[in-house]
Each structure stands twice: as structure tokens, then as C-alpha cells.
Amino acid sequence: MxxxxxxxxxxxxxxxxxxxxxxxxxxxxxxxxxxxxxxxxxxxxxxxxxxxxxxxxxxxxxxxxxxxxxxxxxxxxxxxxxxxxxxxxxxxxxxxxxxxxxxxxxxxxxxxxxxxxxxxEWSEETEQVWEDLVGDVDPADLAATAAGEVRFWVVGPTRRPEDVDPGLIRFAEEMDRLALAAEQALSAVxxxxxxxxxxxxxxxxxxxxxxxxxxxxxxxxxxxxxxxxxxxxxxxxxxxxxxxxxxxxxxxxxxxxxxxxxxxxxx
Missing domain, CATH: 3.40.50.1820 (Alpha/Beta hydrolase fold, catalytic domain)
Structure with a gap:
């Protein structure tokens, strides 16, 4: 680096x-x-x-x-x-x-x-997919938010978590927890x-x-x-x-x- x-x-x-x-x-x-x-x-x-x-x-x-x-x-x-x-x-x-x-x-x-x-602009279809897969998540809970985002983005709307390599899910959640913290910091800039x-x-x-x-x-x-x-x-x-x-x-x-x-x- x-x-x-x-x-x-x-x-x-x-x-x-x-x-x-x-x-x-x-x-x-x-x-x-x-x-x-x-x-x-x-x-x-x-x-x-x-x-x-x-x-x-x-x-x-x-x-x-x-x-x-x-x-x-x-x-x-x-x-x-x-x-x-x-x-x-x-x-x-x-x-x-x-x-x-x-x-x-x-x-x-x-x-x-x-x-x-x-x-x-995201469609109503996409907003409904979020509601169906993730629902309401406390944004202060970075682990829960990361898990929800990975379910939405990395697993996707047409698959189940068990269909996806668990190592990929773990790595994506790890990166997303850090990314969510970064986005919180970016909100002040x-x-x-x-x-x-x-x-x-x-x-x-x-x-x-x-x-x-x-x-x-x-x-x-x-x-x-x-x-x-x-x-x-x-x-x-x-x-x-x-x-x-x-x-x-x-x-x-x-x-x-x-x-x-x-x-x-x-x-």
C-alpha cells in the first residue's frame, strides 16, 4: 500500500x-x-x-x-x-x-x-425488494446494517444466502462494516x-x-x-x-x- x-x-x-x-x-x-x-x-x-x-x-x-x-x-x-x-x-x-x-x-x-x-432514480420495484429482504435496520448497528446490505446486494433478490459462498459473504460483511463507518464520517464533509x-x-x-x-x-x-x-x-x-x-x-x-x-x- x-x-x-x-x-x-x-x-x-x-x-x-x-x-x-x-x-x-x-x-x-x-x-x-x-x-x-x-x-x-x-x-x-x-x-x-x-x-x-x-x-x-x-x-x-x-x-x-x-x-x-x-x-x-x-x-x-x-x-x-x-x-x-x-x-x-x-x-x-x-x-x-x-x-x-x-x-x-x-x-x-x-x-x-x-x-x-x-x-x-431507483424504481419502486427496487425499494420493495429492500423491504422484502432487509426491512427496517437501525443505522447505528453497523453489523446488522452490513448484513442487510450484503443480503440485498451480494446475495441478491433471486438467491438465498445458502446459495452463495459463505466466505464471500463474510468478506463482504467485513468490508461493508468499514464502509458504513466511512460513510458516517463522510456525512460530516x-x-x-x-x-x-x-x-x-x-x-x-x-x-x-x-x-x-x-x-x-x-x-x-x-x-x-x-x-x-x-x-x-x-x-x-x-x-x-x-x-x-x-x-x-x-x-x-x-x-x-x-x-x-x-x-x-x-x-
Whole structure:
């Protein structure tokens, strides 16, 4: 792990391999450890930067307002990297799209796994799934909240917990407890948003864009993967990956690695 000062606070990241640069952006219920299978695979031909987004994992909160998408470019600037490809899962995908729209000259390609985008409105169907699977949880109880979020996102609406690797569930709950604490801390800091948001600007994504979703993820997420690929001028939609929900890079690493190695520019 390396930590570098960006806007007055340290951002933590792993740096592996050499070649064209790929930045990995984690889900909001996770941290950079979720890319444990992608870093060694991609580092065989790329320089891979797995970043803890601001406040998550080992990254620090800044003393002043910030935006996640500007942090990504701040890291590139600090490392002397002109251009990079972005790979994002879930919230990390949202950050990737915002970065590509805010700084298009810096981004060569975007790969998205189970990604919403800024400005997304969840359907009543998704809200009902939450009620059915999780219900009311005391937000102060981080363990119970993490268990509920992992049931919702990692197991997904069409599977039972016993259908999923228990090691994956334990690891996801561990990461999510830390992520929930990070979100509580972030609530005391002014976090800027892309304006206007990305949902109506997908046609401005001029670089190659790859989207994918798990077959057991929320219908909203799978529809968003369709929409992003349809509206991005150079969008590609992978078929839904079977027997997988929201954290595809952790649950189906071989499929994700193969897709990324096929998609990411080697030079």
C-alpha cells in the first residue's frame, strides 16, 4: 500500500505492474481489497492502481470539500500519468463515469460492473425488494446494517444466502462494516457532485465503454447496464454473468478478468 497526499489528505492505493494505466474503483460496500483477483491478472500487461476512495479503506478525509471524480484525476496528476482506463464496480462505476465526463481527455476507456450513474432514480420495484429482504435496520448497528446490505446486494433478490459462498459473504460483511463507518464520517464533509449528473449525459462518453451485470443482480442495475451501453457511442454490453449478483469481480473473477483483458487497450 502507498499513500499520497491529494488536497491535504492521504489517498491509499496499490500500485502493481507496468504498461498502460488502469485505475480500479471499488463498490460503496467495499474497499480496494475487492480487486484482489484483478490486480495480479491485469498487472501482467498494465500498471494497475487500486484506489481506496476518499474516506474508505485506508484513505483519509480531506479538510475541505472535494469530489471523488476530481480525486481520481488528482491521483493521476500526482503520479505523472497523462491518461488511464477506469474500471468501476457499483459506486466505483458511478465515480468512473463522472470522471470520464468531467475529464474526458484523461480517460481512455471505462469498464463498469453493476454500476449506477449519478442522477439514477431507483424504481419502486427496487425499494420493495429492500423491504422484502432487509426491512427496517437501525443505522447505528453497523453489523446488522452490513448484513442487510450484503443480503440485498451480494446475495441478491433471486438467491438465498445458502446459495452463495459463505466466505464471500463474510468478506463482504467485513468490508461493508468499514464502509458504513466511512460513510458516517463522510456525512460530516462536503462531497461535491457532478453537475449536471451523468444519467442524461451518457451520449457524451466518447471513449470505449464496457458494461456488465450479474444475472442475479437487481433489475434496475441490469437495465442501467443496457442503457449505458446503448447511449454511449462506443458502448458494449456483455451478457449477464450467470450465478452472480452485484460484486462480480469478487464472485466471478475469471469471467471479469477475461472481459477486462479483452477490452482494455494494451498500449
Amino acid at each position: 502507498t499513500k499520497i497526499d491529494i488536497n491535504g489528505a492521504g489517498l491509499a492505493y496499490d500500485d502493481a505492474g507496468s504498461g498502460t494505466v488502469v485505475v480500479l474503483l471499488h463498490a460503496g460496500i467495499a474497499d480496494r481489497r475487492m480487486w484482489r483477483s484483478q490486480v495480479p491478472a491485469l498487472a501482467e500487461r498494465h500498471r494497475v492502481l487500486a484506489l481506496d476512495l476518499r474516506g474508505y479503506g485506508e484513505s483519509e478525509l480531506p479538510p475541505a470539500p472535494f469530489t471523488h471524480h476530481d480525486d481520481v484525476v488528482g491521483l493521476l496528476d500526482a503520479l505523472g500519468v497523462d491518461r488511464a482506463a477506469l474500471v468501476g464496480c457499483s459506486f466505483g462505476g458511478r465515480v468512473a463515469v463522472d470522471t470520464a465526463l468531467a475529464h474526458p481527455e484523461r480517460i481512455t476507456a471505462v469498464a463498469l460492473f453493476g454500476a449506477p450513474v449519478s442522477g439514477t 462536503e462531497v461535491g457532485e457532478l453537475d449536471p449528473p451523468a444519467i442524461d449525459r451518457l451520449g457524451d462518453l466518447g471513449m470505449p465503454v464496457l458494461t456488465a451485470a450479474g444475472a442475479d443482480d437487481l433489475a434496475d442495475i441490469r437495465r442501467l447496464a443496457d442503457r449505458i451501453a446503448d447511449e454511449a457511442p462506443h458502448g458494449t454490453r456483455l451478457p449477464d454473468i450467470p450465478d452472480a449478483a452485484h460484486l462480480l469481480p469478487l464472485e466471478r473473477p475469471d469471467a471479469v478478468n477475461a472481459a477486462l483483458l479483452d477490452f482494455l487497450p494494451a498500449r
